[in-house]
Amino acid sequence: MNTHVDCIACVVNKANKLADKYFDDKHKKYTFMNKVLREIADIDYDRTAPFLVAKVMRILKDETGIDDFYSEEKSLFNKKLMSMERQIEDILDNSKDKFVTALKIAMAGNIIDFGALDEISFNLVEEIINKTLNSDFNEELCRILMDDLSKSKILLYLADNAGEIVFDKIFIKEIVREYPNVEVFFAVRGKPVLNDANEEDAYFVGINEYATIISNGTDLPGTDLLEVSDEFKEIFNKADVIISKGQGNFESLPGCRKNVYYLFLCKCDLLMKKFKSEKLSNIFIHESDL
Amino acid sequence: MNTHVDCIACVVNKANKLADKYFDDKHKKYTFMNKVLREIADIDYDRTAPFLVAKVMRILKDETGIDDFYSEEKSLFNKKLMSMERQIEDILDNSKDKFVTALKIAMAGNIIDFGALDEISFNLVEEIINKTLNSDFNEELCRILMDDLSKSKILLYLADNAGEIVFDKIFIKEIVREYPNVEVFFAVRGKPVLNDANEEDAYFVGINEYATIISNGTDLPGTDLLEVSDEFKEIFNKADVIISKGQGNFESLPGCRKNVYYLFLCKCDLLMKKFKSEKLSNIFIHESDL
Numbered sequence: 001m002n003t004h005v006d007c008i009a010c011v012v013n014k015a016n017k018l019a020d021k022y023f024d025d026k027h028k029k030y031t032f033m034n035k036v037l038r039e040i041a042d043i044d045y046d047r048t049a050p051f052l053v054a055k056v057m058r059i060l061k062d063e064t065g066i067d068d069f070y071s072e073e074k075s076l077f078n079k080k081l082m083s084m085e086r087q088i089e090d091i092l093d094n095s096k097d098k099f100v101t102a103l104k105i106a107m108a109g110n111i112i113d114f115g116a117l118d119e120i121s122f123n124l125v126e127e128i129i130n131k132t133l134n135s136d137f138n139e140e141l142c143r144i145l146m147d148d149l150s151k152s153k154i155l156l157y158l159a160d161n162a163g164e165i166v167f168d169k170i171f172i173k174e175i176v177r178e179y180p181n182v183e184v185f186f187a188v189r190g191k192p193v194l195n196d197a198n199e200e201d202a203y204f205v206g207i208n209e210y211a212t213i214i215s216n217g218t219d220l221p222g223t224d225l226l227e228v229s230d231e232f233k234e235i236f237n238k239a240d241v242i243i244s245k246g247q248g249n250f251e252s253l254p255g256c257r258k259n260v261y262y263l264f265l266c267k268c269d270l271l272m273k274k275f276k277s278e279k280l281s282n283i284f285i286h287e288s289d290l
Numbered sequence: 291m292n293t294h295v296d297c298i299a300c301v302v303n304k305a306n307k308l309a310d311k312y313f314d315d316k317h318k319k320y321t322f323m324n325k326v327l328r329e330i331a332d333i334d335y336d337r338t339a340p341f342l343v344a345k346v347m348r349i350l351k352d353e354t355g356i357d358d359f360y361s362e363e364k365s366l367f368n369k370k371l372m373s374m375e376r377q378i379e380d381i382l383d384n385s386k387d388k389f390v391t392a393l394k395i396a397m398a399g400n401i402i403d404f405g406a407l408d409e410i411s412f413n414l415v416e417e418i419i420n421k422t423l424n425s426d427f428n429e430e431l432c433r434i435l436m437d438d439l440s441k442s443k444i445l446l447y448l449a450d451n452a453g454e455i456v457f458d459k460i461f462i463k464e465i466v467r468e469y470p471n472v473e474v475f476f477a478v479r480g481k482p483v484l485n486d487a488n489e490e491d492a493y494f495v496g497i498n499e500y501a502t503i504i505s506n507g508t509d510l511p512g513t514d515l516l517e518v519s520d521e522f523k524e525i526f527n528k529a530d531v532i533i534s535k536g537q538g539n540f541e542s543l544p545g546c547r548k549n550v551y552y553l554f555l556c557k558c559d560l561l562m563k564k565f566k567s568e569k570l571s572n573i574f575i576h577e578s579d580l
Contacts, residue, residue, distance in 0.1 A: 005319050006319075008323050009305070009323075015299070026296075029295050030335045033299075038327070041328045045320045
């Protein structure tokens with residue numbers, strides 16, 4: 001999806017906020033912002049928003065010497081959500097249609113992007129899950145996915161944020177239980193970028209019990225097929241089904257003509273406009289419907 | 291005032307909104323945004339926000355062939371406010387301290403930046419004036435200004451927006467009445483930029499009855515001493531008192547070490563933070579207090 005032009009101002013805003021956070025000195029902020037503007041101006045028109053974000057984050061890494069800006073946040077989210085795993089699974093166990101519920105739980109997990117760490121309680125998480133369980137939902141597409149999985153050998157599951165991957169684990173556990181013949185690959189980012197999950201996050205929450213953890217080989221907060229590693233590309237190409245979590249993957253993958261099911265919460269004006277939906281509304285859509 | 295670095299993201303946002311308004315075609319938007327990013331990146335660190343805005347507007351003029359984007363809006367504001375002139379003067383005539391009231395009316399006029407043209411009624415204008423009349427105010431600085439004017443020969447009054455200049459006219463009329471020995475120069479922008487007043491706007495509302503209308507010779511939405519014409523500079527240098535209206539002038543002039551009284555409403559996060567004030571709160575401050 002070509003979102004680049006419409007995403008420029010948003011990425012510059014994000015860079016400005018990061019600059020205010022990491023540079024006390026105005027001259028350092030100037031050097032950073034100047035590099036950001038030049039870098040973004042140099043990027044080809046048809047590149048995606050996650051590509052822009054990665055470029056900005058690389059400059060920020062260079063200028064600050066910090067490699068992982070969200071390591072503390074990611075660790076906290078992983079631990080917090082792991083401490084709630086049993087309670088979230090109870091919601092699943094008490095539901096009628098476990099697959100649908102597990103998918104909706106994974107969808108609700110995409111909310112794990114909010115800033116105020118201290119405020120995450122199980123009550124809040126439960127509230128978000130319940131809201132998602134009761135919201136409008138493409139049941140038909142869910143049936144098509146189930147049918148797909150029943151005939152598939154390889155599922156590639158594209159992760160988004162740390163913390164959120166605990167919800168993904170619950171969904172994947174359910175997939176593996178219902179479709180034991182499917183081999184699941186769980187792809188994370190290759191290097192730290194924003195609060196996106198990396199391999200250590202996936203191992204920490206125990207995804208490896210149900211899936212093979214792989215890296216996409218990049219520091220992009222999305223899945224850009226021009227940038228991913230050959231190892232990732234190989235599994236991407238042979239996957240029968242792909243489940244793609246989060247907005248970053250959605251911003252980079254459409255047009256790939258693969259069997260992709262996108263699952264995310266709408267977090268920016270551009271996508272709200274595209275889907276005629278409100279902020280944080282659930283999107284569950286197939287590549288062929290874009 | 292060096293606001294450049296902190297203003298970059300804001301100016302890019304403004305450019306993005308203008309691009310969405312004037313370019314249907316994504317490739318044209320790309321060409322424009324790309325030029326904007328490169329131009330801003332090339333600007334020296336110590337230039338001001340109005341300088342950045344002018345550069346963006348020049349690119350927009352080049353790309354669209356439109357010279358005056360707000361001509362309709364400016365004309366409408368001028369006419370609307372002129373139709374209310376008598377009623378606004380009634381407020382002044384019924385006040386105890388006419389000079390203070392006239393200054394506050396001019397201050398309230400800086401609100402004439404709002405988007406919804408159709409909604410301007412006298413009731414709304416009266417409400418804004420009354421709110422300003424009753425708000426906290428630096429009475430002491432007002433007395434200092436009055437004392438200054440009583441001893442001055444030349445007052446330079448720096449205008450901001452079309453429409454707003456009707457409020458300025460009422461204030462200037464009062465200044466001329468109270469201090470008949472002061473010669474008043476009313477400076478507007480040299481070329482169209484945003485909804486800022488130009489010479490034709492000033493003549494349209496009849497400022498020439500009380501002041502000599504001059505142009506600052508630039509297309510900057512502020513008063514940048516590196517850019518203004520020699521004619522303007524001459525009057526600027528010999529003025530005993532300068533009254534500067536609006537945020538654009540405030541963003542470009544501080545540091546000039548002249549006898550400037552700034553009068554504006556706080557319209558951006560940066561200035562709200564600087565003055566620890568809310569959005570649209572009144573600022574009346576002297577150059578020596580910055």
